[in-house]
Amino acid sequence: MADHDHSHEHDHDHTEPPGDLELKVKALESLLVEKGLVDPAALDVLIETYEHKVGPRNGAQVVARAWAQPQFKEWLLRDGAAAIASLGFTGRQGEHLRVVENTTTVHNLVVCTLCSCYPWPVLGLPPVWYKSAPYRSRAVSDPRGVLAEFGTALDPDIEIRVWDSTSEMRYLVLPQRPQGTQDWTEVQLAALVSRNAMIGVEKAQQPEDGTAA
Amino acid sequence: MKPGKTSHIDKLPGLVSDGDGPVFAQPWEAQLFAMVLELARQGVFSWAEWTERLGVEIAAVRDRGEADSGTTYYRHWLVTLEQLLSEKGVVQHSDVQSRATQWREAYLNTPHGQPIDLSAGDSSQA
Structure with a gap:
């Protein structure tokens, strides 16, 4: 109840103002609404979408379908944006999207060294570490070290390709399908695909009883 | 690069604690994010213009030696948006x-x- 016991010079009841950044955002929003450039209801829809409807589960469905259907995989690698749009995942930062495939000889890693471009329609919004200066620089200068920090060990003879996203092109990693999943459904397969695997800092999860053949 | 001692700047912050899903640390970040998308949709600026200017601002942040940790990301958005709107004469x-x-x-x-x-x-x- 007594939220603010500390004494202020004003003794009348008041509401504690938010911080400067939040006040600035409120200021911008109210000014833009007055100019008719922003509709608060449209903002709410966007926020709802990005908080609850767009996320890495979308990308996991894409990966699972590529694992299960060779024709889809071929399309995905040839024209990522179109193949992904066929599953209903479209929108900002998804228009130009290239899917890069991990193989027994190549491992792919995605970064945006400039400003954290990221394939929103399939992965949602990027995690904090993706936007941090250390990741943006070290993914390029020391990709193997970054992978090790994520617990991802690669054989020394595996080539690591680092893809630097731009406003013109964004990337999604197609991880290797784990062994021992031949009979799995797409829903089961999707559960093995984490956000980090699609950025390339990890591999797809192994099925619990899976054995590396 | 020398093995052994690594400076703290080499450590990746938030490596393990960050779960799946959209990341707005505070409501104003979501509000700002949505405003930028909406303004781009309205054509106040193009998305290519936005990402280029955001990249310039983030590089400037680094040059000034200010925090660029991932948690500061939407601060860079706010500065970039204010500058763009001011330049375009939309909001001073x-x-x-x-x-x-x-x-x-x-x-x-x-x-x-x-x-x-x-x-x-x-x-x-x-």
């Missing part, structure tokens, strides 16, 4: 500043628990 810096002050006054003039109305901050406008 001074208008943002005075409106922010007006909002602040509105909070201070509103009893706790009541909805905040901007008009409650009008006392600041003489």
Whole structure:
């Protein structure tokens, strides 16, 4: 109840103002609404979408379908944006999207060294570490070290390709399908695909009883 | 690069604690994010223009030696948006500043628990 016991010079009841950044955002929003450039209801829809409807589960469905259907995989690698749009995942930062495939000889890693471009329609919004200066620089200068920090060990003879996203092109990693999943459904397969695997800092999860053949 | 001692700047922050899913640390970040998307959709600026300017701002942040940790990401968005809107003559810096002050006054003039109305901050406008 007594939220603010500390004494202020004003003794009348008041509401504690938010911080400067939040006040600035409120200021911008109210000014833009007055100019008719922003509709608060449209903002709410966007926020709802990005908080609850767009996320890495979308990308996991894409990966699972590529694992299960060779024709889809071929399309995905040839024209990522179109193949992904066929599953209903479209929108900002998804228009130009290239899917890069991990193989027994190549491992792919995605970064945006400039400003954290990221394939929103399939992965949602990027995690904090993706936007941090250390990741943006070290993914390029020391990709193997970054992978090790994520617990991802690669054989020394595996080539690591680092893809630097731009406003013109964004990337999604197609991880290797784990062994021992031949009979799995797409829903089961999707559960093995984490956000980090699609950025390339990890591999797809192994099925619990899976054995590396 | 020498093995052994690594400076703290080499460590990746938030490596393990960050779960799946969208990451807005605070509501204003979501509000700002949505505004930028909406303004791009309206054609106030193009998305390519936005990402280029954001990249320039983030590089400038680094040059100034300021924090660029991932948690500061939407601060860079706010600075970039203010600059873009000012350059394009849509909203001037001074208008943002005075409106922010007006909002602040509105909070201070509103009893706790009541909805905040901007008009409650009008006392600041003489």
